[in-house]
Amino acid sequence: MPALMAILAIEQASMPLILMVLGIIKAHVNATGKFPSEDEIIAAIPIKAEAIKELWAAWDVTHPA
Amino acid sequence: MKRLTPLVLLVVMLGCASNPALSPKAQRAVQAGKVLDVVQALSETAINLNAVPSGQPGHLTNNDTRAVRDFALAIIPACQSYVDTGTFAGIQTALDSFGKALSANARVSVTLKAVWTLVQLQLAIISPLLANPMGGA
Numbered sequence: 001m002p003a004l005m006a007i008l009a010i011e012q013a014s015m016p017l018i019l020m021v022l023g024i025i026k027a028h029v030n031a032t033g034k035f036p037s038e039d040e041i042i043a044a045i046p047i048k049a050e051a052i053k054e055l056w057a058a059w060d061v062t063h064p065a
Numbered sequence: 066m067k068r069l070t071p072l073v074l075l076v077v078m079l080g081c082a083s084n085p086a087l088s089p090k091a092q093r094a095v096q097a098g099k100v101l102d103v104v105q106a107l108s109e110t111a112i113n114l115n116a117v118p119s120g121q122p123g124h125l126t127n128n129d130t131r132a133v134r135d136f137a138l139a140i141i142p143a144c145q146s147y148v149d150t151g152t153f154a155g156i157q158t159a160l161d162s163f164g165k166a167l168s169a170n171a172r173v174s175v176t177l178k179a180v181w182t183l184v185q186l187q188l189a190i191i192s193p194l195l196a197n198p199m200g201g202a
Binding site: 055 | 090091094101104112134138
């Protein structure tokens with residue numbers, strides 16, 4: 001729970017980031033029945049990178065070099 | 066999730082009031098998450114501009130769109146490295162490459178510059194020393 005507070009209480013936390021962290025927490029709680037640690041939340045944040053990769057992979061299909 | 070919502074709101078309010086310390090790695094992860102958010106917006110913008118028919122205002126060429134793509138894909142491991150080690154050399158390298166690859170026409174694209182400003186704002190939180198390849202956006 002302190003980890004959740006720390007992540008969400010940062011003054012500049014944007015709503016998309018808060019929603020992302022909540023999504024991570026929900027998935028972790030559903031999978032394990034426990035709240036994730038700070039490290040587990042940090043490890044899940046780069047999931048955002050996958051959305052960017054998928055975006056460009058789709059563009060590459062229609063625009064081969 | 067519905068049961069969690071009131072609890073989360075309470076925790077946020079308590080957290081804001083107590084201003085708890087955030088570990089350096091957690092701070093970097095939050096910053097990197099924000100950078101990736103705006104890089105995703107930049108990517109979507111570039112793809113949309115590329116879809117504008119060639120010859121019409123706002124069109125982004127395939128080469129310039131690839132420059133944005135290469136930057137977006139390079140910034141991902143650079144951000145991960147920043148979270149893990151605190152160094153932003155990889156981010157600077159990605160910015161330098163982007164600056165070299167982008168054409169003069171793309172640099173003056175109003176739409177691209179507007180979104181780039183958001184990227185620059187997030188990167189400035191990591192370090193105000195990071196170069197701006199768009200040139201004073």
